[in-house]
Amino acid sequence: MKREVRVDIGSDGKMRVEFSGFPGESCFDEAEMLAGLLKELGLWAIPVEVTPKTSEEIAREIATGETTQEKKVPHL
Amino acid sequence: MSHISSYETDIVLQTAISEGRSVEEDPGWEMLQEAIHACAEEMNLEVGRSIRDYYGRFVYCDWSLSGPTFERGVGVKVDRKTGKVMFLCDVYGGYELLARKVRDRIVQNFSALCVTKALAALNYEVELEELTDPVEGKKVLIRGVL
Numbered sequence: 001m002k003r004e005v006r007v008d009i010g011s012d013g014k015m016r017v018e019f020s021g022f023p024g025e026s027c028f029d030e031a032e033m034l035a036g037l038l039k040e041l042g043l044w045a046i047p048v049e050v051t052p053k054t055s056e057e058i059a060r061e062i063a064t065g066e067t068t069q070e071k072k073v074p075h076l
Numbered sequence: 077m078s079h080i081s082s083y084e085t086d087i088v089l090q091t092a093i094s095e096g097r098s099v100e101e102d103p104g105w106e107m108l109q110e111a112i113h114a115c116a117e118e119m120n121l122e123v124g125r126s127i128r129d130y131y132g133r134f135v136y137c138d139w140s141l142s143g144p145t146f147e148r149g150v151g152v153k154v155d156r157k158t159g160k161v162m163f164l165c166d167v168y169g170g171y172e173l174l175a176r177k178v179r180d181r182i183v184q185n186f187s188a189l190c191v192t193k194a195l196a197a198l199n200y201e202v203e204l205e206e207l208t209d210p211v212e213g214k215k216v217l218i219r220g221v222l
Contacts, residue, residue: 043190045083
């Protein structure tokens with residue numbers, strides 16, 4: 001399954017970051033790595049809310065991921 | 077597992093300073109300049125080096141954004157010791173909203189540049205899309221796929 005990070009930056013400068021397709025707790029490591037790189041560049045991202053996805057949301061992502069993979073299978 | 081995080085943002089150009097170099101050599105300096113120029117283009121403002129206060133006195137800064145409809149302007153100044161980016165404006169007389177809009181747009185543009193660069197450094201394939209909402213204003217959506 002592909003890993004995806006989706007970042008929405010609002011007109012007030014606030015960011016909403018969605019991590020999809022990360023196994024286990026690895027999305028938190030990725031979030032930390034991203035925040036570290038942003039800080040090096042000068043953007044301090046201060047977390048105000050962290051919401052783990054529900055099992056339903058994750059199941060939906062996995063289903064979408066499988067559909068995408070099926071589409072990529074070449075016809076021989 | 078996956079999750080959703082919300083962040084508030086602040087601009088502090090500290091990397092070069094912490095290595096004993098000048099803030100102008102910071103990786104964020106050029107990006108901040110780019111974000112300011114993009115803001116100027118989007119809001120029909122000009123980039124300069126000074127703003128004016130209520131009495132018409134000049135206040136010098138690293139960059140300023142002003143125009144015929146906003147002669148006082150908004151200034152951007154980077155603290156040479158801490159790297160903290162400050163926004164200056166004499167808002168007396170009803171300029172608060174406009175000044176906040178300019179500041180928010182600069183922060184939004186800078187954030188978009190940083191996120192794009194950071195995701196690319198983590199080997200993501202990055203796509204950027206800008207949307208304009210009649211109520212919420214400009215929104216930037218960045219998608220990184222690994």
